[in-house]
Amino acid sequence: MRRSVVLVLILLAAGCGAQSPSAPPPSASETSSRPPSALRPPGPLRPTAQRRPAREPTPAAEARPVKVPYTASGRYSVVRGRAPARPGPGEVVRYLVEVEGGLPFDGDAFAAAVHRTLNDPRGWAPFQRVDHGPVRVRVALSSPAMTDRQCLPLRTGGDLSCWNGTRSIINARRWAAGVPQYEGDLAAYRDYVISHEVGHSLGHGHTGCPGPGRPAPVMAQQSKSLGGCRPNPWPYPSRPKDRRPGRDR
Structure with missing residues (x-):
């Protein structure tokens, strides 16, 4: 009897130690919080998209349509x-810049454009801009109506620019839109109209096209017609160009 009890106790003790308590199941935070991709082996690396740098503005971008x-x-x-x-x-030529009030143009920007044109190596002469004192020429940005009045007795018809007395009068309509014969190159036309009207103040008169396909003289009336010539905004186009940024056209 005693042996049977001892045998039963031994068997019960052996059965209890044969299996350890099962571990608790993983918590929800160890499974469902992982994205499915984290459970898969990584795929091939793909190149990261590079953000392209912003393009620098071009001279054409500066000339947006303006209602004058x-x-x-x-x-x-x-x-x-x-x-x-x-x-x-x-000889250095002293000049100043005027802008009629009420025009949709910034006076400082217009003055800077005039100064770049006049001091380009292909231009007439060195020009010094001042804002008072004696000057040889005044470059004046004007509305079509003001241009018509200032240019009398010349008839500009609200369209053309002119020189009269000591003032080179730049029609704001032309400054904004140019002319068809410059084929959309507004920057070059602006160089032309400044060079042409200031050329009158230096004593230069009108001239014609020297021959089909040749560059038009800057004192030709290119705003009216090229007469078979090619557009040219400079008094001395064969001189080396100005290599400063934004001026190599």
Whole structure:
């Protein structure tokens, strides 16, 4: 009897130690919080898309369509500031810039454009911009109505620019849109109209096209017609171009 009890106790003890308690199931945070991709072997690496740098503005981007009123304030204001003449041979010409009030153009930007044109090596001479004192020429951005009045007795018809007295009068309509014969190159046309009207202030008269396909002289009336010539905005186009940024056209 005693042996039977001992045998039963031994068998019971052996059965209890043969199997350990089962481990608790994984918590939800160890499974469902993982994205499915984390459970798969990684695939082949793909190149990361590179963000392209923003394109620099081009001269064409600067010339957006502008609506110019036929009549503005009828009064000029001198654009304040000074700018030195480019170094080089020739007598320095003092000039100032005026803008009629009420036009959709920034006076400082217009003055800077005029100064770049006048001091390009292909231009007439070194020009120094001032805002007071004696000057040889005034470059005046004007509405079509103001241009018509300032250009009398010449008839500009609200379209053309002119020179009269000491003032080179730039029609804002032309400054905004150019002319068809320049085929959309507004920057070149602006160089032309400044060079042409200031050329009158230096004593240069009109001339014609020297022959079909040749560059038009800057004193040809290119705003009306090229006469068979090619557009040319410079008095001395064969001189080396200005290599400053934004001026190599």
